[in-house]
Amino acid sequence: MPNIRCIGICTGGGDAPGLNAVIRAAVKAAILKYKWKVIGIPDGFDGLIWPEKSRELGLKDVSGILPRGGTILGTTNRGNPFHYKTIENGKEVIRDISDEVIANSHKLGIDAVISIGGDGSQKIALELFQKGLQIVGVPKTIDNDLCATEITFGFDTALHTATDAIDKIHTTAESHHRVMVIELMGRDAGWIALEAGIAGGAHVILIPEIPFSLQRICDYVAERESYGKRFTIVVVAEGIKLPSELRQLSRAGAVGNLIGDGIALTAHKEVRVSVLGHIQRGGSPSPFDRILGTRFGVAAVDLIAQGGFGKMVCLRNARIESVHIADAVGQLRTVDPQGELVRTARAIGICFGD
Numbered sequence: 001m002p003n004i005r006c007i008g009i010c011t012g013g014g015d016a017p018g019l020n021a022v023i024r025a026a027v028k029a030a031i032l033k034y035k036w037k038v039i040g041i042p043d044g045f046d047g048l049i050w051p052e053k054s055r056e057l058g059l060k061d062v063s064g065i066l067p068r069g070g071t072i073l074g075t076t077n078r079g080n081p082f083h084y085k086t087i088e089n090g091k092e093v094i095r096d097i098s099d100e101v102i103a104n105s106h107k108l109g110i111d112a113v114i115s116i117g118g119d120g121s122q123k124i125a126l127e128l129f130q131k132g133l134q135i136v137g138v139p140k141t142i143d144n145d146l147c148a149t150e151i152t153f154g155f156d157t158a159l160h161t162a163t164d165a166i167d168k169i170h171t172t173a174e175s176h177h178r179v180m181v182i183e184l185m186g187r188d189a190g191w192i193a194l195e196a197g198i199a200g201g202a203h204v205i206l207i208p209e210i211p212f213s214l215q216r217i218c219d220y221v222a223e224r225e226s227y228g229k230r231f232t233i234v235v236v237a238e239g240i241k242l243p244s245e246l247r248q249l250s251r252a253g254a255v256g257n258l259i260g261d262g263i264a265l266t267a268h269k270e271v272r273v274s275v276l277g278h279i280q281r282g283g284s285p286s287p288f289d290r291i292l293g294t295r296f297g298v299a300a301v302d303l304i305a306q307g308g309f310g311k312m313v314c315l316r317n318a319r320i321e322s323v324h325i326a327d328a329v330g331q332l333r334t335v336d337p338q339g340e341l342v343r344t345a346r347a348i349g350i351c352f353g354d
């Protein structure tokens, strides 16, 4: 068993509801179960560039943070110590400051670090582990696209927010007999769009994993009109691959707007577009995300106590387990176009534009 007296915690990459639940659980378990000291590292690994900005986290510091969105530690999706960007003499310079970061963690007395983050942050955690830093990972992302865990915290809250937005779009679409396009996040994975689309009763769902054509969407809108349904809800994942006819409309802007313009021009329908954006990342975490975050936080502390460095906690078959970070990064978990969820959606008439 490793000799641990003090651990550091940092949150990296885009924030996700439930981060504070992880921080709170890790701080409580470290102090109450193991009597360790905990240091909060601000703004991801950037915080280790300026060790004086780190601060001790006691039980009082995590009191009341469970229902809060965001992260009390702050985060960044630009802070990679192996490719650290600075401006020197007006020019962008990229340096490897990983040695400095590791040395600063030792200066702070940190024996092991919990890195809470998505694929990018876990890749950095792996590199730091390979350089000797004792580190464990906690998977986070609203996109739910990490292959090593069946779900990440943050996704459930984002799903609730997106579903609520589709519900609201529904009533106005029906009243005005419009095609309403709603663009959702998810990067290169279609999980938020697919699941919120099903939960919100969308008629068309476009995801990066299924190529589509504009004509097929317009035919589907016309089919609905032919049996008296004068409105259509189109959910668009931000990461969709645009078909060539839309790429030619090469106008800067979100893909939802391009799809909306395409439908308006081709189907001659009145179309409105909503881009939900960062609202999906905000707000109070759902009970599911609070519980999963708490389980992950405690599991990460236990993993340190067992000397499981270079590993990341995860959920498999609804049980908390751990995997080597090396096996968890680089390969995204995307929607299976032939999978049960897509087949279910198709069975109830949802169109994927293909």
Ligand code: F6P
Pocket: 014, 077, 118, 141, 142, 143, 185, 186, 187, 238, 281
């Ligand atoms: O990975 C989470 C996520 O919200 C993606 O869904 C989205 O593409 C991206 O982050 C947005 O990042 P930023 O906050 O840098 O705009």
